[in-house]
Amino acid sequence: MARYNAKTTEAKWQAAWAEAKTFEAAEDPDRSRPKYYVLEMFPYPSGRIHMGHVRNYAMGDVVARYKRARGFNVLHPMGWDAFGLPAENAALEKKVHPAKWTYENIDNMRDQLRAMGLSLDWSREFATCDVEYYRQQQKLFLDLHKNDLAYRRESWVNWDPVEHTVLANEQVIDGCGWRSGAPVERRQLSQWFFRITAFQDELLNALGDLERWPEKVRLMQANWIGRSEGARLRFTVKGREAEGQSSEIEVFTTRPDTIFGASFLALSPDHPMTAQLAAENPAVADFVAECRRLGTSEEVIEKAEKLGFDTGLRAAHPFLDDVELPIYIANFVLIDYGTGAIFGCPAHDQRDLDFARKYGLVVLPVVIPDDIDSIEFSVDKEAYVGPGSLANSQFLDGMSIEQAKSEIAGRAEAGNFGTREIMYRLRDWGVSRQRYWGCPIPMVHCEGCGVVPVAETDLPITLPDDVTFERPGNPLDDHDTWGKVACPSCGKPARRETDTLDTFVDSSWYFARFCSPRAEQPLDRTAVDYWMPVDQYIGGVEHAILHLLYARFFTRGIETCGHIGVSEPFSGLFTQGMVCHETYRDDAGNWLEPTDVDRKADGRVIRTDNGVPVNVGRSEKMSKSRKNVIDPEDIIERYGADTARWFMLSDSPPERDLEWTDGGIEGAWRFTGRIWRIIEESAGALPAPGQPVPAQFDDNALALRRLTHQAIGAVTDGIERFQFNVSVARLYELANALGSFKAGDDDTGGRWAQREAIETLVVMISPMMPHLAEEAWLTLGQSGLVANAPWPVAEPALLVEDTITIAVQLNGKMRATLEIARDQPEDEVRAAALALEKIEQAVGDKDVRRVIVVPNRIVNVVV
């Protein structure tokens, strides 16, 4: 018997699918088959696929192949998220042009993906750095600009004062530039923005309709958009009226009810009044400069120690004539949220409390939990943010929080010093990047005409090839000729916009472009109207907020421009977990690769080269820095793609992290061998394909048929519910049953049932192990590809057992089981349960108080 040769077999079937164009999709004008668009998040072409990709694409391929088998017209494309920082880093480190580096990486990764045997329509492939793609993106940018959805304004960036470069957050390490080591500064720059806030309500409300999205992703997005109802209150600053300076501070608060607990106001270091004060007072300027050294990330700002600067100014309390509130500048007040100024109520906000304790400010509780006396209640180290009623608040005393909020807002509106307001945390999307390897923004700066869009007929604005990465900063700024153009409006010399677009823009519409990848316009309406939205989108949960929110916005944006007819790009979303591996370090703390260590039978782990014991660390996400990576190419080379895919799908639930183990991949490998043995050993003895159902089956054959049809139900259900690990377990069971099934030569019923079971098994493993399935299909005497075979349908009669075993509990504890016919009347089940020897014994002479009978499930006897 020939051993299954994964390598040659897989290559053979990959060629066969390509030859037959099995996976090339086309619109189906009469819609005889329902369409199904399944998409995995496209990869960044780093050069090699990693296990995360293998997992992601294995899952997507299961869905794609399964839906094909269920009769859907499936679109399953692939492309490359090809712009971005790593190519520029490579250019700097390896002296390779980003384009060359990127396209070589793509060639390499395409080969790797092809070796996985994915049911992809490669005819639609493109990279976002293809001129054809970014040319269309420039067209979309112009349209968004026309519709006032793209605009320009000042905003803050991380600035490296040594390299004169804008830094990405990941390039800021402990507040310093990653290359220069110089402390990073926050700086203002004029930049391009997309008006995502124009859709903030819609983006929030539409989350409710995304029923096939994980609840947690919808929640995270809702929190990100951060709609909150509150009030804008105006405070008068004492003693500044005369100087012609701004004499009012507007704060936004979600807790106007706590106004009587206010003990200070705080301005953001970037607030306009702060700037005025800094001009007057060098100490303020110093403090602001110190704050700006923190960088732009919210995480860093919120984690930093709360620092404030007392400006010496005082504001009048709007309801208390004799109270003045000190005005601070505080490093934790964000300019981008609300009005850039707050009133601090330390008793009911943790940040305010930390701040008040540090600067010795009053902490007065004004909301008292309902079960505590207001005199006894005090706030020490933890602010009280729970429910309660108002106290120490004059006319608010005794009110609920909601009543008090409304009361204050009403009085503020009546007194003309405030308004009710709904505020969003969401900020407009800054899309400008001062980098080379991105989509050029098709705009021109003219001294006379201002910012002028490039004419559509002048697109594409292509990136120049002859750039150097020696000098810090944006190479496009340094280019001799590229930036010099005639103004599209007046024709006078002008300069090109040198900012390029955030790569999140590229990934905000690629899914739509896949519908018509070669169209002359960004999107062909016939094609997008047919295919969109994506029915099932699959990718890492790390994209739960930004990428998915941007894509949802962008789709609405281009809908406004008439390019697409849907507002939601992804009707179904699945977020998969990461691939992890244990980590190894030597005694010096250096990371070791899995290939450098050996696990002995007694459990010891040693270095392969010198036998020195290794410290085994926790399993963590595979990453180059921890060296705990397994290269998919090595795995596919050694075991084949089917085995790798099978392992990715077994054991771990898809949404959870997967632990890579040698044992796991070996197990998957043995299973491919077992399937092949079952096929080879039985194929010759089976009846020909397509024989009519025999009239008689013996118990043995009937049991196999039952199991087969139950497996159909369970495997199908598992795939539908994204529980591939459960489907895999059921397939193991079916294979186990087949492995031990024996039928006599003249047992036609048994032989028929055996073929039915084997064919069912082969079709159901085909989405997971497509190559092995094709080879098995051929060996079973079938003509045509299993890729085109229909999914099996379970016979309802074979799904249910006649006799069932139900559990019998005594006071909730399992005491016995009862074999009984299905669907018996309650009385009979009760009587049968009470008559059980074990139950009779256990009950003894105690009173049976109650008997709970759950049909076909359980009986609980309560004594």
Added chain:
RNA sequence: GCCCCUGUGGCGGAAUUGGCAGACGCGAUAGAUUCAAAAUCUAUUGUCCUUAGGACGUCCCCGUUCGAGUCGGGGCAGGGGCACCA
């Protein structure tokens, strides 16, 4: 700091969503086969108690219920995101 998620045998996990906890896989142990090994096959495998059998058992504490891995409250631990990594 803020938001979100996860926690079940030696390990990955299952549990029809409140009804027999541990399906299936890995590992381990014993046996068969083999000159030997690999591969394969068979059996056992949550913990504890000496056995028939029983007690305990889903991160910890408290609660709801005839009944809780599942529901509620409070903790602990690990992970993801935080707007210029993708």
